[in-house]
Amino acid sequence: MGFVLWGFLTDFFTYETTKSVVVKSWSVGIINRIVQLLIITYFVGWVFIHEKAYQSSDTNIESSVMTKVKGFGYLQNQNQNENYQNRVMDVADYVSPPQGSGVFCIITKLIVTENQFQGRCTETGKRFICSSDEDCQKHVGSNLSNGVITGACLKNSNESHGMCEMEGWCPAENDAIKIEPMDVNTFTIFIKNSIRFPLFNVTRGNFPPTMTADEIKKCKYHPEDNPLCPIFRVGDVLNYTGQNITELLSKGGEIGINIQWECNLDLNIEKCIPEYSFTRLDAPFAKNAVSKGYNFRYAKYFKTENGTEFRTLHKAFAIRFDVMVTGKAGKFNTIPTMINLVAAFTSIGLGAVLCDIILLNFLKGAEQYKAKKFEEVSEAQIEASIAQSPGSQLSLKCMKSSCDSGALSLNTYDQPL
Numbered sequence: 236m237g238f239v240l241w242g243f244l245t246d247f248f249t250y251e252t253t254k255s256v257v258v259k260s261w262s263v264g265i266i267n268r269i270v271q272l273l274i275i276t277y278f279v280g281w282v283f284i285h286e287k288a289y290q291s292s293d294t295n296i297e298s299s300v301m302t303k304v305k306g307f308g309y310l311q312n313q314n315q316n317e318n319y320q321n322r323v324m325d326v327a328d329y330v331s332p333p334q335g336s337g338v339f340c341i342i343t344k345l346i347v348t349e350n351q352f353q354g355r356c357t358e359t360g361k362r363f364i365c366s367s368d369e370d371c372q373k374h375v376g377s378n379l380s381n382g383v384i385t386g387a388c389l390k391n392s393n394e395s396h397g398m399c400e401m402e403g404w405c406p407a408e409n410d411a412i413k414i415e416p417m418d419v420n421t422f423t424i425f426i427k428n429s430i431r432f433p434l435f436n437v438t439r440g441n442f443p444p445t446m447t448a449d450e451i452k453k454c455k456y457h458p459e460d461n462p463l464c465p466i467f468r469v470g471d472v473l474n475y476t477g478q479n480i481t482e483l484l485s486k487g488g489e490i491g492i493n494i495q496w497e498c499n500l501d502l503n504i505e506k507c508i509p510e511y512s513f514t515r516l517d518a519p520f521a522k523n524a525v526s527k528g529y530n531f532r533y534a535k536y537f538k539t540e541n542g543t544e545f546r547t548l549h550k551a552f553a554i555r556f557d558v559m560v561t562g563k564a565g566k567f568n569t570i571p572t573m574i575n576l577v578a579a580f581t582s583i584g585l586g587a588v589l590c591d592i593i594l595l596n597f598l599k600g601a602e603q604y605k606a607k608k609f610e611e612v613s614e615a616q617i618e619a620s621i622a623q624s625p626g627s628q629l630s631l632k633c634m635k636s637s638c639d640s641g642a643l644s645l646n647t648y649d650q651p652l
Contacts, residue, residue: 256607263590270586278579289572290565293434298560300337304330306422340553343416343484348408348548356405357389357398364396371399381407410550416484420470428494432564441509475513486528487552489516496562529555
């Protein structure tokens with residue numbers, strides 16, 4: 236029993252190391268160094284410098300956006316209502332909603348239908364042209380009308396065609412009229428954005444706190460000349476998207492203003508500044524035959540002296556602006572640094588794996604290399620080794636002529652007395 240325990244202890248307190256085989260081959264050596272160089276370049280250039288893997292990062296950005304639009308424009312060629320010809324529009328007229336949030340619309344064109352009362356009247360769309368009640372029956376239940384289609388065809392006795400009757404707000408809206416859009420290129424958008432990275436408790440604003448009121452009033456954003464100015468000309472924003480401005484003003488659209496915060500907190504905090512980018516969010520639908528642009532309806536309600544309710548209906552074509560905030564902050568941290576360093580050192584060993592595959596399978600003399608690298612030991616060899624030194628705990632000796640075992644275990648019994 237004591238002999239077995241002693242053998243266990245001697246086997247446990249031993250150290251094994253692999254044997255290196257030096258292969259003097261120019262081709263294999265060059266491949267090995269190139270692979271190692273590529274791996275080192277990848278980790279140094281991409282992982283550590285570009286991706287900053289030595290930092291802990293925070294992408295859970297907390298953001299607040301406040302906007303304010305300024306400018307005056309003329310709403311022209313509103314032919315159906317003289318009250319709207321050359322009407323001066325201010326912010327309260329053309330901005331919706333008025334709360335100054337990160338999503339707002341600038342109205343460029345209005346179709347106004349005044350003095351609508353509840354009742355029955357003719358429809359206005361070409362699809363509702365009829366010659367008999369049967370033509371109107373197929374439109375019953377339609378959601379494309381201005382009201383509930385009754386199924387009756389209203390026409391004069393001396394005319395062959397008329398229009399389907401509808402029940403709802405009369406007179407019905409006619410949105411087929413042509414109206415010139417309001418020029419909004421000179422309007423300005425003021426954007427106030429504050430952000431916080433909760434992991435590092437860092438707060439920043441999108442313009443320097445040292446900027447005075449006079450500087451803000453005079454500046455206009457430019458990506459190179461004035462990248463920190465928080466005031467944007469609408470015409471410039473539309474130009475940055477690369478879209479057709481005339482079509483945007485006429486049909487409406489959706490524009491995204493992205494505020495990107497990329498902050499390296501290992502540097503001076505003053506270098507944590509935003510970058511702006513602009514894109515048209517509804518670009519995939521710009522060339523569609525239907526559902527182009529952006530429009531919505533709203534109404535203003537009134538009452539007559541006798542209490543009858545009536546309204547003024549507005550169909551607004553508008554450019555919708557979505558202010559989006561994204562960001563990432565990073566700061567040096569020991570744990571990710573150590574993890575990526577270990578990954579880098581481990582990956583360098585891939586060069587040896589690739590070279591072993593080439594040596595063992597593709598180069599001449601692969602069998603000789605295998606003989607140097609590997610040694611096979613059978614049970615017969617083990618029994619022969621024990622027979623040479625009966626009763627002792629000799630380690631295995633080399634049984635091949637090459638004498639290149641991967642690991643040899645030596646102890647005091649091997650040495651002469």
